[in-house]
Amino acid sequence: MKTANHRLSIKMTCILLTVLASASLVEAYPPDNAAVLYYKAIMILKEPSKDVSAMIDDLRKGKIKSNDKISQHLEENRRAIEIVETAAEIPTCDWGRDHSQGFDLRLPELSKVRRVAFLLNADAQTLADSGNHRTALSKCLTMHKMARHVSDDLLISYLVSASLNNLANQRIQDFLSSMPQNLETLTWLKSQVVAISVNAPSIKTAVAREKEIAMQEMRKEKIDSVLDAMGADSIKDGITADAYEKGRRGDRKFFKDSRDYYAKITDDAIVALDLPYQQSHRRLDELNDRVQKDAKENPAAVLTALLTPAVSRIRTAETKARTFFNAVKAAIDIYIIKAKTGWLPDTLPAGLPRDLFSGKDFEYEKKKDGFVLRCRGKDLDKDEIYQYEFKVPK
Amino acid sequence: MKPTENIEEFVRLEKPHVTTGETIDKRTLNDSFAAMDETVRANKTSAVGIILRSRAAKLAAAAVIILAIGLLAIQFGPSEQEPSETRNVAKSPADMLSVMSLNMAYRRGGIEAVDDLSNEAFEMLGSQPANVSIRELLAESNGV
Numbered sequence: 001m002k003t004a005n006h007r008l009s010i011k012m013t014c015i016l017l018t019v020l021a022s023a024s025l026v027e028a029y030p031p032d033n034a035a036v037l038y039y040k041a042i043m044i045l046k047e048p049s050k051d052v053s054a055m056i057d058d059l060r061k062g063k064i065k066s067n068d069k070i071s072q073h074l075e076e077n078r079r080a081i082e083i084v085e086t087a088a089e090i091p092t093c094d095w096g097r098d099h100s101q102g103f104d105l106r107l108p109e110l111s112k113v114r115r116v117a118f119l120l121n122a123d124a125q126t127l128a129d130s131g132n133h134r135t136a137l138s139k140c141l142t143m144h145k146m147a148r149h150v151s152d153d154l155l156i157s158y159l160v161s162a163s164l165n166n167l168a169n170q171r172i173q174d175f176l177s178s179m180p181q182n183l184e185t186l187t188w189l190k191s192q193v194v195a196i197s198v199n200a201p202s203i204k205t206a207v208a209r210e211k212e213i214a215m216q217e218m219r220k221e222k223i224d225s226v227l228d229a230m231g232a233d234s235i236k237d238g239i240t241a242d243a244y245e246k247g248r249r250g251d252r253k254f255f256k257d258s259r260d261y262y263a264k265i266t267d268d269a270i271v272a273l274d275l276p277y278q279q280s281h282r283r284l285d286e287l288n289d290r291v292q293k294d295a296k297e298n299p300a301a302v303l304t305a306l307l308t309p310a311v312s313r314i315r316t317a318e319t320k321a322r323t324f325f326n327a328v329k330a331a332i333d334i335y336i337i338k339a340k341t342g343w344l345p346d347t348l349p350a351g352l353p354r355d356l357f358s359g360k361d362f363e364y365e366k367k368k369d370g371f372v373l374r375c376r377g378k379d380l381d382k383d384e385i386y387q388y389e390f391k392v393p394k
Numbered sequence: 395m396k397p398t399e400n401i402e403e404f405v406r407l408e409k410p411h412v413t414t415g416e417t418i419d420k421r422t423l424n425d426s427f428a429a430m431d432e433t434v435r436a437n438k439t440s441a442v443g444i445i446l447r448s449r450a451a452k453l454a455a456a457a458v459i460i461l462a463i464g465l466l467a468i469q470f471g472p473s474e475q476e477p478s479e480t481r482n483v484a485k486s487p488a489d490m491l492s493v494m495s496l497n498m499a500y501r502r503g504g505i506e507a508v509d510d511l512s513n514e515a516f517e518m519l520g521s522q523p524a525n526v527s528i529r530e531l532l533a534e535s536n537g538v
Contacts, residue, residue, distance in 0.1 A: 103494035110496065111512030156496045156508070163505045213493070229494040309501065 030086050034149050035095045035109075037087035041080040042112045045119075048073050056122050060167070062174075066126040074123050081123060084116050088142045093149035099209075102217045103226055110160045113150055117143050117164050124171050133179035137189055140175070143168035144196045152201035155210045155309060161201045162321040169324045176331060177370065177391035181339040190332050197325070203318045204273050207311065211266040214307050218259045223248060223303070230306070243295065243302045250299070257300035265291055265304055269311050276359045277319045281380045284312035316381045319356045326353035327373045327388040330362060334371060338392060344371055357386070490515035 030037060048056060052073045058064045074081070087093075095109055124139035147164035150157050172189075179185075217226050227248060250258070265287060272283035291308060294301035330352040337345050348364035355362045358377030365372040370391035378385050489495060490511055499511040 103492060103497070105493045106488055106491045107493060107496060108491045108512075108515075111491070111509065111516065114509065114512075154493060156493060156500060159500060159505060160508070226494065229489070229492060230498055309497065 030090055032090065032092055034087040034090035034093035037083050037090070038093070038109065038113065038116075038146075038149070041083040041087065041116060042109070044083075045080045045112070045116065046073075046076050056118055059122055059125055060118060066122065066129050070122055071126060074119065074126060077119055080116070081119060084120065084146070085142050088145035088149065093151065095151075097153065099153070099213065100216075102213050102222070103229060105154075107154070107156065110150065110157060113146060114160060114164070117146060117167060120146075121167055121171060124175075128171075128175050128178065133175055134185050134188075136175055137172065137185070140168040140171045141192050141196065143171075144193075148196065148199075148201060150201075152203070152205040153209055154213075155206045155314065158201055158203060158206035159314070159317065162317060165321050165325060169321075169328050172328050173331070173388065173390065176328075176335055177389075178393055180393065181335050183336065183339040186332060186336045186339055190329075190336065193329055193332065197329075203314065204270055207266065207270055207273065207314075210309070211263065211270075214262055214266075215259050218255055218262060218303055218307075220250065220252060220255055223250075223255070227306070243299065244306075246299055247302045247306065254299060255303075258303040261294075261298075261300045262304045262307070265308065273311075273315060277315070277357050278377060278380065280315055281312050284315055288312060313381055316379055320379060320386070323356045323375060323386065324388065326356065327362060329353045330373055331371075331388070331390045334390070335392075344392065362388075487515040487518040490518075 047053075052069050055064065055067065055070055056073070059066060059070060097105060097107070099105065120139045120143055124136040127133075127139065128136035143164050147161045147168070150161040150164060152158040152161065217223070227244075246254070247258075268287055269284060272280050272287065274280070275283060288308070288310065291301055291305050295305035330348075333349060333352055334345060337343075337349065344366055346366065348361055352361065354360060355373075355375040355377060357375045357379065360376045362373040363376055365374065370389065372387050372389050374387040375385050485495065495511065496508050499507040503510075
């Protein structure tokens with residue numbers, strides 16, 4: 001009896017272990033780090049031929065419609081696309097970037113992620129052409145989620161992230177303008193867009209990280225490699241060759257003073273980023289002018305003049321991307337009203353996302369074939385007012 | 395206008411571009427030899443004429459002329475480029491994908507410049523990993 005019990009307990013233990021082992025295998029996929037899957041997708045991504053690559057570019061720019069060659073390329077990359085779609089749903093993404101490498105850190109993934117996004121974009125356009133708008137929109141949402149994963153841990157990754165947001169928004173704008181106003185699809189789209197807007201990458205985080213890196217790199221032992229990496233572009237107007245050489249040959253005190261100066265300017269820039277666009281841009285331009293002026297008289301300002309990016313322009317790029325997203329969100333609400341009532345509203349409904357160039361509601365213009373959301377404030381770099389046109393198919 | 399002036403005017407205004415080739419070079423050389431032969435025939439007794447009758451001597455003379463032209467070209471030709479004030483370091487594809495290189499590309503031409511630089515780097519890196527299925531890998535490993 002004792003032996004029989006013993007045998008039974010051994011059997012039970014074995015069964016339990018088997019169940020636990022199989023359960024852990026099931027839970028191993030997808031992993032909890034999206035980057036693992038992105039890297040995997042990049043590994044199996046088949047590069048298009050030059051012809052197909054040009055077609056994918058033309059499709060993205062709206063010059064051509066999808067065709068058999070593009071469809072074939074998409075099918076050849078179907079597995080990679082599926083992996084990316086799984087990755088985009090994972091909350092965490094750690095690319096394994098070693099920030100201690102400073103400006104020397106390599107970022108091959110940025111370009112590849114953009115390539116994958118172009119593929120998703122082509123997939124979305126092909127689906128929309130065949131009338132499958134909801135799946136096409138879900139591809140755009142995947143692009144938005146990828147943009148979040150690209151992250152704001154560096155200025156360049158933030159800018160790539162913003163470019164993916166723009167690409168996704170362009171497609172959503174196109175699809176909204178061509179698809180039937182199905183209330184269920186629009187309500188689903190609204191809820192998805194609200195969800196991905198939480199904790200979006202921030203320009204402030206990116207600039208703060210760039211500051212950390214620059215402070216690390218402004219050292220005697222590192223400056224040569226930094227300036228060499230900048231190449232001929234490192235010479236800026238107003239920086240004399242003499243000042244430039246001083247930057248290379250400075251002593252420890254020079255680098256300490258340079259770091260202090262850089263920290264002060266960047267901290268002021270980060271504060272300015274919190275201001276509304278017009279004031280923020282003005283303040284950032286003032287800071288830039290001050291650095292350029294100081295660099296002529298104060299050696300401690302030279303490295304700041306060389307290393308500081310044009311933050312006012314980056315601020316404009318950020319405002320443009322976020323305003324476009326706000327226009328898309330506002331448009332979804334307007335389409336929902338149309339789907340519910342059968343008519344476009346005569347005036348802009350209250351409480352919709354705003355134009356961030358002015359901080360005010362978009363100007364709403366109802367047209368025969370749709371509506372326009374127009375900014376009330378200018379892009380101060382291009383002296384241009386943006387408007388977003390949405391059509392209502394009959 | 396006198397013929398000499400004509401030629402000078404032509405050279406000054408028209409800046410003639412002469413493209414030489416093997417055929418033209420040979421023809422020019424033969425014409426030169428024929429002219430020399432004619433001179434030699436006219437002065438049969440001169441020592442120079444006797445020497446120039448030899449084909450080897452003619453070739454040597456031609457070589458001296460070509461050498462002299464070459465030396466003159468080096469003397470009056472464009473000087474070597476001054477070294478640039480900044481150090482232009484040749485970048486490896488990996489260097490082209492560094493934070494600083496991508497930042498600088500963005501400063502130059504926005505996100506498109508970042509794409510172009512990255513594409514260039516990946517082209518330099520060579521072939522991309524292909525899509526290989528587990529079945530294909532097993533077939534390779536087992537030689538099946």
